[in-house]
Amino acid sequence: MIRMLLRVLGPSYAPPVRRTVALMTATAVVEGLSYALLVPVLRALFGSTPGDASPWLIAFGVTVACYAVLRYTSDLSGFRVGTTLLHGMYHRLGDHLARLPIGWYTAGRVGKVSVLASSGVLEAMGVIAHLLAPFISACVTPLTIIVVMLACNWQFGLAALLAAPIVAVIQVWTGRAMATADAERAERDQEATGRVIEYLRAQPVLRTGGRATERFRLLDDALTGLQRASRRSTLSALPGAVGLAFVVQAVFTGLLALAAYLALGGTIGAAEVLAMLVLAARCADPVLSLTDIGGKVRAARSELARLDAVLRAEPLPEPAEPRLPDGHDLAFGSITFRHGDRTVIDDVSLSIPEGRSLAVVGPSGAGKSTLLRLLARFHDVDAGAVRIGGVDVRSVGSDTLMDRVAIVFQDVYLFEGTIEENVRLGRPGAEKADLRSAATAARLDEVIERLPEGWATNVGEGGALLSGGERQRVSIARALLKDAPIVLLDEVTSALDPVNEAAVHEGIERLMAGRTVVLVAHRLRSVERADHVVFLDGGRITDEGSHDELLRRSRRYAEYWDAPSRKQGSFAAVWR
Incomplete structure (x- = not known):
């Protein structure tokens, strides 16, 4: 022993x-x-x-x-x-x-x-x-x-x-x-x-x-x-x-x-x-x-x-000579990703020039959220390459990659501590003015004003002392404070009530301004402004075009758009 x-x-x-x-x-x-x-x-x-x-x-x-x-x-x-x-x-x-x-x-x-x-x-x-x-x-x-x-x-x-x-x-x-x-x-x-x-x-x-x-x-x-x-x-x-x-x-x-x-x-x-x-x-x-x-x-x-x-679990390898991305355009080059015996993404190629937007549409389990995770390098692809600014994410240092990406998920986890401490995780050395500006943009200031202890309010383990909408606003304020050029949003509003949904949507709009954003959401209206739409099914691209084009020529896409209450699929959008 x-x-x-x-x-x-x-x-x-x-x-x-x-x-x-x-x-x-x-x-x-x-x-x-x-x-x-x-x-x-x-x-x-x-x-x-x-x-x-x-x-x-x-x-x-x-x-x-x-x-x-x-x-x-x-x-x-x-x-x-x-x-x-x-x-x-x-x-x-x-x-x-x-x-x-x-x-x-x-x-x-x-x-x-x-x-x-x-x-x-x-x-x-x-x-x-x-x-x-x-x-x-x-x-x-x-x-x-x-x-x-x-x-x-x-x-x-x-x-x-x-x-x-x-x-x-x-x-x-x-x-x-x-x-x-x-x-x-x-x-x-x-x-x-x-x-x-x-x-x-x-x-x-x-x-x-x-x-x-x-x-x-x-x-x-x-x-x-x-x-x-x-x-x-x-x-x-x-x-x-x-x-x-x-x-x-x-x-x-x-x-x-x-x-x-x-x-x-x-x-x-x-x-x-x-x-x-x-x-x-x-x-x-x-x-x-x-x-x-x-x-x-x-x-x-x-x-x-x-x-x-x-x-003994192997961490993702760090590059011997890290490279810096040249810009914030995104590309998936013939990528394949397997989870166990299942192929989740199968030979997908996408190219999104900087300043353009992409929506990925498909049924549950099609691999939409996986694309976001591959972009943030939660996993490495089995074949092909995921690139940011023309550089394979495997050639970018982890710290550099995370500095360029802010992530907001549906299931928000907050560390036990105050609201201020959780927001500051986005940028620990931020000035007070920047902190309050981010809170205002995320409409978190409304929550802070009605809490007796304000910024010093303890959120509890995992954020249990706040509601789902309040946790989401903290998460958005954290992403705003980080000020990363690429933002990943995964089904942010799918489980919120109308009041919190409206507030969170407003925060998301401000978060997307001037940035490249990858969005996964059950609310189908979230993808209307996408420059390009791709339909993903079984890990493969089966159709693509603009939102209006797909409504006219793709019966399946039209069904998804006309019946959002079924919640059969979700969308991923890349915005600037």
């Missing part, structure tokens, strides 16, 4: 981890040696001159004091290194997540990453601080005692040594038996967590339907699955725990029988018998603790493996 930990964190963290492991190992050896001094102490006490025990008792006290100092030092080192590793892991995970393509963040992955970033990282990095010292002690201290027993009496030492491979086999077997059960339990736990959140979010719908007190079948199934997986995980650990306890008890019984045999034969005296049994008893406690410690270490290793899998 230490090797995996260092691979995940990087070689720079190896020296402090190795020092801590060495210190903990030395502490465990000294602990075993302190028990070894009980042998001469007991021999002297039970001998003819008990006073001879004094030097050994002093040596025992000094050794115990050394052990206490080492234990304090090793535990302190473990906590410090654990804190350093935790800090390093959070930074590395955060930096890596920031470089992953936005298309990587599916709903399922976001849930898993959120769990990993909270409890997962803490559990994996807590190994150094909480589990490593007792685990090393449970392994090294008994071995040290066995070496002492071999030196004092080879029969006792050899009998105790025979138990070591049996204990190792039981631990390996238990780990393999629990691996599948633990993985299933972790998967069921994530599923149950998702279902609980889904159930809580569905409360308005359930209560509206008068079903708030009814059992939620999907949640019940998930919790039942978690219960069964937890039971299987517990039962899979039971044979190992029972087997380990049986082996320890059997070895201790064997040592007791051997001691009686040797004592009756006159080979050793009562003092040696008592000393050997005390050492054997001190071996038993840490060995028995291996079951509990081993389970926690395996759980931490599983979390570490999941972190490793996330960190």
Whole structure:
């Protein structure tokens, strides 16, 4: 596990981890040696001159004091290194997540990453601080005692040594038996967590339907699955725990029988018998603790493996020699994009000169929003090229590309904080006048005026304390403040009430002025002013022309235009 930990964190963290492991190992050896001094102490006490025990008792006290100092030092080192590793892991995970393509963040992955970033990282990095010292002690201290027993009496030492491979086999077997059960339990736990959140979010719908007190079948199934997986995980650990306890008890019984045999034969005296049994008893406690410690270490290793899998996800490659776009014209050159086994965009070519507008029309799932995401490089195309200003977006640095693009989506996410903090994300160093100008253009000023705390109003997690229309106005104000030459709008008004829709439309009109805008919207009137219209179906262009031309000659386009209430399709428009 230490090797995996260092691979995940990087070689720079190896020296402090190795020092801590060495210190903990030395502490465990000294602990075993302190028990070894009980042998001469007991021999002297039970001998003819008990006073001879004094030097050994002093040596025992000094050794115990050394052990206490080492234990304090090793535990302190473990906590410090654990804190350093935790800090390093959070930074590395955060930096890596920031470089992953936005298309990587599916709903399922976001849930898993959120769990990993909270409890997962803490559990994996807590190994150094909480589990490593007792685990090393449970392994090294008994071995040290066995070496002492071999030196004092080879029969006792050899009998105790025979138990070591049996204990190792039981631990390996238990780990393999629990691996599948633990993985299933972790998967069921994530599923149950998702279902609980889904159930809580569905409360308005359930209560509206008068079903708030009814059992939620999907949640019940998930919790039942978690219960069964937890039971299987517990039962899979039971044979190992029972087997380990049986082996320890059997070895201790064997040592007791051997001691009686040797004592009756006159080979050793009562003092040696008592000393050997005390050492054997001190071996038993840490060995028995291996079951509990081993389970926690395996759980931490599983979390570490999941972190490793996330960190192995490949970010989109950055160009070795970044280029700057020459203008803001857009072009899709014979692009093809696949998601799994499905071809979403199939050999699409579009050219939009700067200052012109394009509308892409098609049914749901035709690939319209995907074109926007490819333009912003949420994904890389499988064939062809997406160009801005004549330059392939793969040859443009990510920071440069994002500086030229502002994005407003239907599902607006706001960070927990004030309205001002969320708007300033568009341009953190903006002047107060620019901030208020953007708010006025987005009609966010109306919202701010009626809120008691104004700009300092907390929006809550994800913007939960604001309405959908208010969140959308914050998002538009943020895009206006960024002042990017290219704006992507994805179904911005599809779920708004008429009042908020009118306000948001006004903000969008101001946002589009003087810029190139890619718009996806269910409101079909949004595309009337497009210079060119393309009908997209199944990832392919099936018809194109101006809006008026398509109304005259394309029956399917006319049906979409005449029946917007069906919400069968959406439109993407590029405006200047």
